[in-house]
Amino acid sequence: MNFSPLLLLIITKLIYCDERSGRVRRIVGGEPAVPPPEDEPVVFTRFGGKTARVLGVRDFPHYVFRGIKYGLAPVGKERFLRPRQYFLQGFENATQFPPPCVQPVPGEDKVIGKEDCLFLNVFSPSLPTGMEGLPVIIWIHGGGFRYGSASQYGVRQLVGKQVVVVTIQYRLGSLGFLSTGTKTLPGNAGLWDMVLAVTWTRNYIGFFGGNPNNIVVMGHGTGASSAIMVALSNVAKGLTSGIVAMSGSSLSQFATDDAPANTAMDVAEANGCPVGSELTMVRCLQNLSPAAIIKVDSVIEATRLQNRGFVSGLAGKLGSAPVFEGRRDGRSLPPVAEVEPVNDPETSQAKIPLLTGITKDETKRACHGQFRDEITNKLQKVPEFLDKVLVKNLQNAIGISRDKNSTSGKFLNLLDPNQFKNYLQYKRNNIHEGLGKIAEATADALFNAPAFLTADAWSKRGAPAFLYRFEHVGKRRKGFNFLRGLPLVGNNSQSDDVSNDTVSHGDELSYIFDAQDMQGKSLDSDTGNEEDNKVRDIFTQMIADFARHGKLSVEGQHVKPFSITDNNFVQISPKPKVSNGFRYCEMGLWLGLAQRLQSSTCELFKVLDSQLKNIDLGSGTKKLGETITGIVKGGGKRPQDVISKPTGLLSGNKDKKVFGIGG
Numbered sequence: 001m002n003f004s005p006l007l008l009l010i011i012t013k014l015i016y017c018d019e020r021s022g023r024v025r026r027i028v029g030g031e032p033a034v035p036p037p038e039d040e041p042v043v044f045t046r047f048g049g050k051t052a053r054v055l056g057v058r059d060f061p062h063y064v065f066r067g068i069k070y071g072l073a074p075v076g077k078e079r080f081l082r083p084r085q086y087f088l089q090g091f092e093n094a095t096q097f098p099p100p101c102v103q104p105v106p107g108e109d110k111v112i113g114k115e116d117c118l119f120l121n122v123f124s125p126s127l128p129t130g131m132e133g134l135p136v137i138i139w140i141h142g143g144g145f146r147y148g149s150a151s152q153y154g155v156r157q158l159v160g161k162q163v164v165v166v167t168i169q170y171r172l173g174s175l176g177f178l179s180t181g182t183k184t185l186p187g188n189a190g191l192w193d194m195v196l197a198v199t200w201t202r203n204y205i206g207f208f209g210g211n212p213n214n215i216v217v218m219g220h221g222t223g224a225s226s227a228i229m230v231a232l233s234n235v236a237k238g239l240t241s242g243i244v245a246m247s248g249s250s251l252s253q254f255a256t257d258d259a260p261a262n263t264a265m266d267v268a269e270a271n272g273c274p275v276g277s278e279l280t281m282v283r284c285l286q287n288l289s290p291a292a293i294i295k296v297d298s299v300i301e302a303t304r305l306q307n308r309g310f311v312s313g314l315a316g317k318l319g320s321a322p323v324f325e326g327r328r329d330g331r332s333l334p335p336v337a338e339v340e341p342v343n344d345p346e347t348s349q350a351k352i353p354l355l356t357g358i359t360k361d362e363t364k365r366a367c368h369g370q371f372r373d374e375i376t377n378k379l380q381k382v383p384e385f386l387d388k389v390l391v392k393n394l395q396n397a398i399g400i401s402r403d404k405n406s407t408s409g410k411f412l413n414l415l416d417p418n419q420f421k422n423y424l425q426y427k428r429n430n431i432h433e434g435l436g437k438i439a440e441a442t443a444d445a446l447f448n449a450p451a452f453l454t455a456d457a458w459s460k461r462g463a464p465a466f467l468y469r470f471e472h473v474g475k476r477r478k479g480f481n482f483l484r485g486l487p488l489v490g491n492n493s494q495s496d497d498v499s500n501d502t503v504s505h506g507d508e509l510s511y512i513f514d515a516q517d518m519q520g521k522s523l524d525s526d527t528g529n530e531e532d533n534k535v536r537d538i539f540t541q542m543i544a545d546f547a548r549h550g551k552l553s554v555e556g557q558h559v560k561p562f563s564i565t566d567n568n569f570v571q572i573s574p575k576p577k578v579s580n581g582f583r584y585c586e587m588g589l590w591l592g593l594a595q596r597l598q599s600s601t602c603e604l605f606k607v608l609d610s611q612l613k614n615i616d617l618g619s620g621t622k623k624l625g626e627t628i629t630g631i632v633k634g635g636g637k638r639p640q641d642v643i644s645k646p647t648g649l650l651s652g653n654k655d656k657k658v659f660g661i662g663g
């Protein structure tokens with residue numbers, strides 16, 4: 001910032017005067033002094049040995065502070081590395097939305113955004129009153145770790161429920177997540193950005209009317225998996241008091257890249273950087289333009305999608321993403337993500353409540369839309385595509401162990417693959433029905449099962465988890481507006497024949513947020529009807545209540561936390577209700593819960609009793625509760641529905657360990 005000496009003097013004087021004049025006093029309580037004008041969007045902060053006067057804007061009746069810097073520009077030698085904290089100081093002009101982080105423009109050979117993008121926005125219903133402060137929700141946007149910005153999500157509805165909302169940015173693509181999987185470049189820079197933003201919130205939000213002891217992290221898709229990873233991370237211990245994870249979990253396929261060295265190698269090679277030594281490679285990549293790196297990410301994504309097939313497009317995991325770094329060895333700095341945290345006993349003391357859920361048909365629009373031709377082709381040409389290829393592939397994706405010593409493992413080996421026949425059956429010539437079956441199977445395996453497993457693991461650690469399914473088919477279906485470019489969402493809002501009975505990935509977002517462009521400009525006027533408005537009111541109230549109390553109620557009734565005996569979940573619609581038996585038989589099938597499939601409820605699947613009697617189900621399954629055993633930590637194998645030969649540069653080194661120790 002360039003201040004003239006005169007301006008600096010004025011600012012210094014302003015701060016000095018204000019420190020004594022009651023604006024600061026108003027924050028910490030104390031004697032009343034001359035109050036500043038009621039509606040002035042100005043906040044005074046004091047932290048890290050620095051004071052600041054932060055100027056925002058009114059978005060009546062709320063106060064909005066846009067584009068607050070929380071991290072120094074991660075450029076040059078800082079690229080790919082952990083962010084460094086920025087302390088608010090002097091005069092901070094928070095009246096303009098920040099530039100987004102560098103990202104591609106979907107469908108164009110163009111890149112937008114800045115590398116200096118570690119900003120956040122604060123939205124507050126009221127400035128500090130000397131009371132405790134309002135609950136705080138930190139919003140981590142989704143977009144497959146490649147797209148999205150903090151300013152894209154209009155939060156007026158949520159703020160109207162008397163919560164402070166902080167929307168944050170983090171580095172995207174390889175700029176945020178490039179990792180060699182070794183100490184040279186451990187990766188997770190973007191996760192560290194999120195941790196820093198959460199830390200910022202803890203330190204500063206009191207000045208903006210929020211309660212630093214009541215911070216909930218909330219995200220969608222990759223934002224949701226990140227929210228869980230950040231909240232359960234050792235390095236963010238005690239900072240948060242709840243998680244809202246919409247359509248994503250650290251158990252989701254897209255949460256991590258389990259072959260980061262391969263990705264790094266692809267990125268380096270395609271950028272013309274040497275790959276012989278990790279250090280030289282990283283230095284080379286640090287000298288490139290950010291746009292070059294992000295464009296190469298797009299090429300890699302397209303190539304992988306082409307080679308691996310549509311399931312990989314539905315599942316994500318097509319480029320640089322967070323990594324599990326393994327247990328801390330005690331010598332180096334603590335990692336942000338050691339192992340998959342939901343099933344990690346070491347994180348089990350963190351008993352913060354969780355609200356998680358999915359939409360009714362996560363993958364349906366994609367199956368009937370952008371992947372329609374590919375799926376149709378495979379259904380027609382690949383013999384027994386459903387049972388032999390798809391089911392195996394999705395089972396691997398879920399990450400259930402086939403270890404013959406575990407109950408689920410025994411069971412899965414028994415089930416695979418013929419027992420899925422009744423679940424997947426469709427009339428041979430009815431492609432529409434076939435597409436529907438694939439949509440159902442992929443949604444169950446890639447979204448419903450991770451949500452179910454997450455809620456179950458949560459309840460087993462003795463913390464409350466609430467599960468929802470968003471079912472409202474309304475006019476405001478705008479997943480496309482928020483997540484354009486994501487393979488799962490596509491680049492076309494119209495191309496399908498299933499629009500009017502489908503609630504796919506991201507469609508629920510418009511029942512919380514107003515769609516805006518990357519720079520915060522409103523995208524379109526609202527087209528919701530009365531029912532839509534009602535759903536929006538119900539959903540935002542639910543989230544605000546959860547943030548405030550860590551509990552959920554529906555129509556005035558408290559909701560019991562999820563348990564695997566009830567499989568209870570909230571159906572979100574204009575008439576929300578609590579139901580039991582969340583995808584009861586389908587989860588039984590995918591997760592190897594034998595007892596369910598033997599029950600009369602699941603007769604439809606016709607799993608043969610005679611076969612089941614032959615396996616020893618172990619003591620865990622005899623009781624009411626069913627035991628899910630053998631989830632492979634760190635997620636399953638990456639989906640790849642047609643085994644294709646490696647072709648050329650970008651796919652030549654798949655599944656090889658690329659780097660030797662120390663390069």
Ligand SMILES: *[C@@H]1O[C@H](CO)[C@@H](O)[C@H](O)[C@H]1NC(C)=O
Nearest residue numbers: 055091092093094095096097
């Ligand atoms: C804040 O920044 C905006 C945009 O750069 C500028 O138009 C405005 O004058 C600035 N406000 C102050 C008080 O400096």
Ligand SMILES: *[C@@H]1O[C@H](CO)[C@@H](O)[C@H](O)[C@H]1NC(C)=O
Nearest residue numbers: 106107108370487490491492
């Ligand atoms: C939309 O995506 C498809 C591939 O999924 C691509 O072929 C097409 O060019 C894209 N169209 C636009 C307008 O972005």
Ligand SMILES: *[C@@H]1O[C@H](CO)[C@@H](O)[C@H](O)[C@H]1NC(C)=O
Nearest residue numbers: 401402403404405406409630
């Ligand atoms: C399964 O159990 C047997 C006997 O307890 C043991 O020897 C074997 O190593 C186990 N196999 C696996 C894959 O854990």
Ligand SMILES: *[C@@H]1O[C@H](CO)[C@@H](O)[C@H](O)[C@H]1NC(C)=O
Nearest residue numbers: 473496497498499500501502
């Ligand atoms: C969806 O809308 C179209 C045109 O508005 C209509 O013809 C069709 O029957 C509708 N489908 C469903 C399932 O409601």
